[in-house]
Amino acid sequence: MAVSLVVIGGGLSGLAAAIRFARFNPNVLILEQHSRSGGLNSYYFRNNRLFETGLHAITNFAPPTDKRAPLNRLLRQLKLKRDQFDFHEQLQSEIIFTDTASLCFSNQFELLKSEIESAFPSARTGFEQLLVLINGYDPFIPRSFVSARQVLIEHLDDQLLVDMLLCPLMFYGSSVANDMDLGQFVIMFRAIFQEGMFRPGGSIKDLLDLLLATYREYGGTIRLKTPVTRILRQGKKAIGVELGSGEIIPCDFVLSTIGYDETLALYDTPSPVHKEQQGRMGFMESIFELPVNSLPAGSHNRTIIFYNQGEHFLYQPPVDSVDFRSGVICFPSHFQGLTEPQTAEIRTTHLASYDQWRVLAQDREAYLKAKTAARDASRVTAEQIIGGFSHSLLFEDTFTPLTVERFTAKKEGAIYGRPDKIKDGVMGYENLFLAGTDQGFLGIIGSMLSGVSMVNQHILPKT
């Protein structure tokens, strides 16, 4: 049977795109290779407990009254109500550059402003001018690359402050090494500093279940464990997809959310139009589960800590398997109004080298050893910053770029995708489009808006 729209990938951008389409036409099918939806933001079970794979915090918090905020636009587009969700705002987060400076921020932007004023008094006027620029900038107008680093240093005239502001924005959504496009910087600055961070009260599973239930209510269909092996094309049109089983599904439109290069790999004759200029950013993530009363003092009143111990902040694929000099330490139980759990998690993230882990993986035992050693090194680094917690660990787990690649099929396990984005979502075919990570919007709200806006722009008006 032919379907109107095939969505490849049941991650958050695919789910949002499919719900958006299903609101007006239920003949939509999501094809997900994994046994669970969610993509990068999914979950797994160990010791009868649910662990989230990717979620630290959701960016883009907005009060219900701010109708133009990305979060509220997204909810309207999907016809979801705020009260269907249980949102919890962050406590306070901190950017710590060891032995140099620290800046706290929360969902009240004034906090960051006053922190900068007291730590960097000479940058005060420059920061205000930067805010004028940010507030007046339309990041969605197509233009060529403008270096955010350059603009920041011109305004702030302080390398340390520039690095400190870039650190959280890069860790939470930059696919590019050491610099960001100004437009992307503006999007991330708004999402993290001006809007802020929150998370759902339950787990990511509750959010995914709600989205799936909404989707099914509109009549949409999802097939799990169903990898697409080919996109069938005729001239400038996609005419259907072929599944791993050999089954062929004819369709009117295809929306791929699996990445640009990953989508090209589904053509019989891959012909990349957009060449990759530089390497992809890989990450290592560890989870440490411990009794809630064993959380160290440094976690008190903190939701997320972004740290750097190096002389300069380097955001680039490391030479070694992992670069412990910088990273993220997250306390997922530290959001306002969450009922205190019995056990808490500490999650750490560092830049990691896909290539190095690939080499290690040639010897299974060496790979597992390196994984444990890297987790220990990550824990020791975190303990230097927040205090000790190694004595009471209940469970530990680590994802390398290879783990991410295996479970999400993201090329090189690069969670933020290729460095160069395909912002218009156009793949060179009249009815085949790209949404999600490689279209350019990142984070949960960003990727969902990506799915929605590609359906709005390219598909709904033409059905």
Place this chain on the structure above:
Amino acid sequence: MTRDQIKDLILDIIADIDDEADFDTLKSDQPLRDQLDLDSMDFLDIVMELRKRHQLQIPEEDYPELASLDSCVNYLEPLLKDA
């Protein structure tokens, strides 16, 4: 449909998009977007709902005709005369 019915239809669709939309101060000759704080994404909902409810196919080049309540009514009146 009469002009008033078309007006009600549009307002009903908008209320469905944003249940807190304030119609009391709405000026029918002014752009809906600015007055109701809607964006282009919301706007597409009006087009899609008209299609769903009345099988109207509004071509993309005609979207500007739906800018204000008055222009909506003017544009839709001949299309919905038998509805």
